[in-house]
Amino acid sequence: MISEFPWNIIIIIVPIIYFISSAVRILNEYERGVIFRLGRVIPIKGPGIILLWPIVDKIVKISLRTVTMDVPSQDIITKDNISVKVNAVVYFKVVEPIKAVTEIEDYLFGTSQIAQTTLRSILGQSHLDDLLSNRENINSELQKIIDLQTEAWGIKVTAVEVKNVDIPVEMQRALARQAEAERERRAKIIHSEGEFQAAQKLADAAKIIGTEPAALQLRYLQTLTEISTENQTTVVFPIPIDMLKIFTDAIAKK
Numbered sequence: 001m002i003s004e005f006p007w008n009i010i011i012i013i014v015p016i017i018y019f020i021s022s023a024v025r026i027l028n029e030y031e032r033g034v035i036f037r038l039g040r041v042i043p044i045k046g047p048g049i050i051l052l053w054p055i056v057d058k059i060v061k062i063s064l065r066t067v068t069m070d071v072p073s074q075d076i077i078t079k080d081n082i083s084v085k086v087n088a089v090v091y092f093k094v095v096e097p098i099k100a101v102t103e104i105e106d107y108l109f110g111t112s113q114i115a116q117t118t119l120r121s122i123l124g125q126s127h128l129d130d131l132l133s134n135r136e137n138i139n140s141e142l143q144k145i146i147d148l149q150t151e152a153w154g155i156k157v158t159a160v161e162v163k164n165v166d167i168p169v170e171m172q173r174a175l176a177r178q179a180e181a182e183r184e185r186r187a188k189i190i191h192s193e194g195e196f197q198a199a200q201k202l203a204d205a206a207k208i209i210g211t212e213p214a215a216l217q218l219r220y221l222q223t224l225t226e227i228s229t230e231n232q233t234t235v236v237f238p239i240p241i242d243m244l245k246i247f248t249d250a251i252a253k254k
Contacts, residue, residue: 132165
């Protein structure tokens with residue numbers, strides 16, 4: 001005779017399995033559990049194994065790892081009335097899990113919206129030159145403002161980086177012409193400074209030669225030496241009067 005199926009045992013085991021699966025949670029090292037017991041928050045749990053009361057407790061898992069969030073490209077008009085497209089990246093993490101759950105419905109969406117509006121506001125008050133060459137200060141200002149607004153949600157913004165600045169083609173050409181004009185200006189200044197320094201040295205040399213006649217004669221002899229090394233058939237050179245004066249003085253003394 002076949003024994004009856006043990007329904008009474010199954011009826012006991014199934015609730016036990018359901019109770020264990022509902023009561024036991026395992027949280028990773030970077031996770032924390034915000035638990036609502038009959039609608040009221042109790043101290044956070046985790047990491048490791050935590051026990052819950054089925055039906056009575058509700059758990060919300062919060063990750064404490066740094067979140068990398070891309071801010072979509074924003075159309076911005078700078079302070080000098082130039083239209084640009086700018087995107088950025090925000091690095092933040094949850095430091096107070098209870099606030100991140102109770103103070104805002106979706107902290108990820110809220111942080112993204114704050115980042116977008118702050119990006120448009122701050123960059124709209126900046127000139128294009130500052131946006132291109134002074135990004136460190138702009139990034140720092142963005143980080144401070146976004147962090148101040150998300151602090152009430154238990155969010156800590158660690159960094160904000162402006163990634164790409166898309167400039168209209170016409171403005172790119174204007175910037176290229178400006179850069180070329182700046183390079184030409186610097187080249188002319190360097191060339192002028194070189195000519196000025198050379199003129200000063202020549203003036204100093206002329207003063208020395210003017211006060212020392214022997215220096216002029218030595219320079220003259222040096223020039224003759226340089227000319228004699230060249231392969232030329234005939235060399236014609238003038239004789240300074242000062243050199244002849246030496247011989248005339250010697251003859252006069254005799």
